[in-house]
Amino acid sequence: DAKTTQPTSMDCAEGRAANLPCNHSTISGNEYVYWYRQIHSQGPQYIIHGLKNNETNEMASLIITEDRKSSTLILPHATLRDTAVYYCIVRVASNSGYALNFGKGTSLLVTP
Amino acid sequence: DSGVTQTPKHLITATGQRVTLRCSPRSGDLSVYWYQQSLDQGLQFLIQYYNGEERAKGNILERFSAQQFPDLHSELNLSSLELGDSALYFCASSEGGTPNEQFFGPGTRLTVL
Numbered sequence: 067d068a069k070t071t072q073p074t075s076m077d078c079a080e081g082r083a084a085n086l087p088c089n090h091s092t093i094s095g096n097e098y099v100y101w102y103r104q105i106h107s108q109g110p111q112y113i114i115h116g117l118k119n120n121e122t123n124e125m126a127s128l129i130i131t132e133d134r135k136s137s138t139l140i141l142p143h144a145t146l147r148d149t150a151v152y153y154c155i156v157r158v159a160s161n162s163g164y165a166l167n168f169g170k171g172t173s174l175l176v177t178p
Numbered sequence: 179d180s181g182v183t184q185t186p187k188h189l190i191t192a193t194g195q196r197v198t199l200r201c202s203p204r205s206g207d208l209s210v211y212w213y214q215q216s217l218d219q220g221l222q223f224l225i226q227y228y229n230g231e232e233r234a235k236g237n238i239l240e241r242f243s244a245q246q247f248p249d250l251h252s253e254l255n256l257s258s259l260e261l262g263d264s265a266l267y268f269c270a271s272s273e274g275g276t277p278n279e280q281f282f283g284p285g286t287r288l289t290v291l
Binding site for chain 1: 180182211213220221222223226234236266268270279280281282283284285
């Protein structure tokens with residue numbers, strides 16, 4: 067699996083967009099970028115994933131650079147409930163599933 | 179609510195003992211994963227089962243074992259417990275297929291005294 071690099075922590079004001087970067091310069095062509103988050107001591111929660119194209123769902127947007135060496139998770143209007151650790155994971159997906167290597171993630175603090 | 183259930187929520191036991199953690203995946207999910215989260219090691223993958231068969235192994239100790247039953251629920255057995263085994267243990271499930279998301283349960287907090 068490709069290695070990912072994320073900032074240790076970030077702050078964001080409530081109501082503003084939170085942009086969480088992730089570097090994955092050694093990503094290979096068949097590896098997906100996944101984002102999960104973990105709110106204190108709860109089970110991790112899936113946010114979004116992508117391969118080449120930008121993706122958007124009800125929770126967030128994922129922007130992947132053209133060379134696929136980095137990506138940004140965007141929470142368009144951050145709320146206090148978005149305070150969590152965000153994990154960027156690069157992984158080949160297989161028909162039988164895949165194990166996640168969570169790394170250390172980015173601790174996002176949303177402030178009033 | 180992810181649809182994944184784990185029992186018990188909390189477990190307190192003594193060193194040297196053996197415990198069993200149980201996980202019921204979401205209806206229809208064939209894959210079950212076990213993860214351990216401790217303060218110093220972060221969230222680590224232990225083992226994956228797919229439709230009853232072991233599919234992948236991570237950093238799982240020999241004192242730990244798991245199985246997935248015909249009804250697809252899974253159990254994680256931890257034996258000869260040590261203080262360092264105190265952690266949150268999460269179970270996740272996924273449909274299988276590619277790509278797919280994992281749904282995590284609320285976890286079992288194990289405290290070894």
